[in-house]
Amino acid sequence: MTAAIGLVLATASIGFGGFAYRYWRHFPGDPGPPYPTYVATHIGFILAVLSAPLSVSAESRVRASLMICSLGLLGFYFLMYRSP
Numbered sequence: 001m002t003a004a005i006g007l008v009l010a011t012a013s014i015g016f017g018g019f020a021y022r023y024w025r026h027f028p029g030d031p032g033p034p035y036p037t038y039v040a041t042h043i044g045f046i047l048a049v050l051s052a053p054l055s056v057s058a059e060s061r062v063r064a065s066l067m068i069c070s071l072g073l074l075g076f077y078f079l080m081y082r083s084p
Contacts, residue, residue: 003062006054009047010069016044017076033083041080048073 020040024033033041048070055066 002054003058003066006051006058006066007062009051009054010066010073013044013047013051013073014069016040016047017073017080020044020080041077044073045077048077 017040020033020037023040024037027034051066052070052074055063055070057063058066
């Protein structure tokens with residue numbers, strides 16, 4: 001059951017990250033990201049952090065995929081924060 005919750009959280013985090021990236025690229029002339037990008041990035045980051053501990057209690061193959069997904073998402077959000 002916790003693996004399913006972790007998968008749902010990771011999937012929602014991917015959705016929020018995709019929205020944030022697309023919305024930011026929709027306004028290329030602005031000096032910084034628009035406000036909805038900040039909100040979506042924060043929500044996606046929180047969901048990625050919440051899905052990481054749930055991956056520990058999953059079965060082996062699901063655990064590995066959830067951990068890789070969580071680490072990839074955290075790296076993606078780190079780079080989104082570091083972007084100008």
